[in-house]
Amino acid sequence: MFTGIVQGVATIARISDRPGLRSFRLQFPDGFAHELAIGASVACDGVCLTVTELHGANEADFDVMQQSLSLTTLGHFREGDTLNVERAAKDGAEIGGHPLSGHVDVTAEVESIRQPENNHVIRIRVPGGWMRYIFAKGYIAINGASLTVAEVNKAENWFEVWLIPETLRMTTFGDKAAGAPLNIEIERATQVFVDTVRDALEERLGPLLPALEKLLASQGQTLDTLASPVPLPKG
Template identity: 75%
Template sequence: MFTGIVQGVASVAAITDRPGLRSFTLQFPAGFCSGLEIGASVSCDGVCLTVTALHEGERADFDVMQQSLSLTTLAGLGQGSPLNVERAARDGAEIGGHPLSGHVDFMGTIAEIRRPENNHVLRIAVPQRWMRYIFAKGYIAINGASLTVAEADRKAGWFEVWLIPETLRMTTFGDKAEGASLNIEIERQTQVFVDTVRDAIDERLGPLLPALQALLAQQGLSVEDLAEPVQLPRS
């Protein structure tokens, strides 16, 4: 498990391809590898990887299978590419962000970057099927960093996060450009809650669900819109 608090930025020192497998040698910041052992887990841009070898000079090797390469941004890394990294959380560790598994759900794309004074705003486009799990003020993990969703538009398929200078200093986000891909892990409790509610609706409505969907469609709505917070009129 990880906390979503990025501990530093590593870089790709070497890449070795073998049949069905790609191995990365990563160069870590000073002190990062202290006490690190073979078999330990490290979050690399949000992907949980296992240490397969340790080298002098704060370097370690990781093997990545083809499935992980196809589902994450790791396939696009080259020599010198930077990554957000975090050691696995120990028992009793402070959870400064939210619990992460290191299992990426999908890749999002930076659709827009805005830079208000002392802030950095990323608007991230998301495959439509995943928007049901993303709520304003909810948690989400992006490239291994625990962040809070500022705004979300389910119909348009995007959400936004605001990054403070400290987050930019400790991560790779400041170097990302529009069009860049990002590893996204949704918050598991949110996923369980949403899926449970949807299953309950399907079970209770049964044959009536298609009729409800058709009725909502006439109003430009969907079943997911029923979960949206109700905006009460101001007095």
């Protein structure tokens, strides 16, 4: 498990390919790899990877299978690129973000960036089917970072997050431009809640469900509005 609090930025020192498998050698910031062992888990831009070999005090190798390369942004990386990293949480660790599995649900894309004073706002476009799990003031993991959703437009399939200077300092988000791909992990409790409500509505309403959806659409809403969870405070 991970907490979504990025602990540093790693650099891809080497990439090597074998049939169906790609290996990354990552160079970590000083101190990040202290007591890191073969078999340990590290979230790399939100993807849970396993250490396969250690090189000195600050480098380690990770193998990524073809499916993970195709379902995440890892297939886009080149040597010299950087990514967010976090060590697996230990028992009793403070959950400063929200619990993450390191299993990416979908890739999204930076639609635009704007920079109000002392802030950095990223608008992110997501495939439509996943927007049902994204709500204003809810949690979401982007490239392994636990963030709070600021605004949502389900009709246009985008949401926004606001980043403070400290978040930009500790992550790679400051380097992202429009069109950049991102790994998204949906907050699991929200997904379970939404799917449970939708299943219950479909089971109870049956053939009446299309009529309800049509009525909601006439009011500028969707079935997901009924499944919207009430955000709980962090902490």
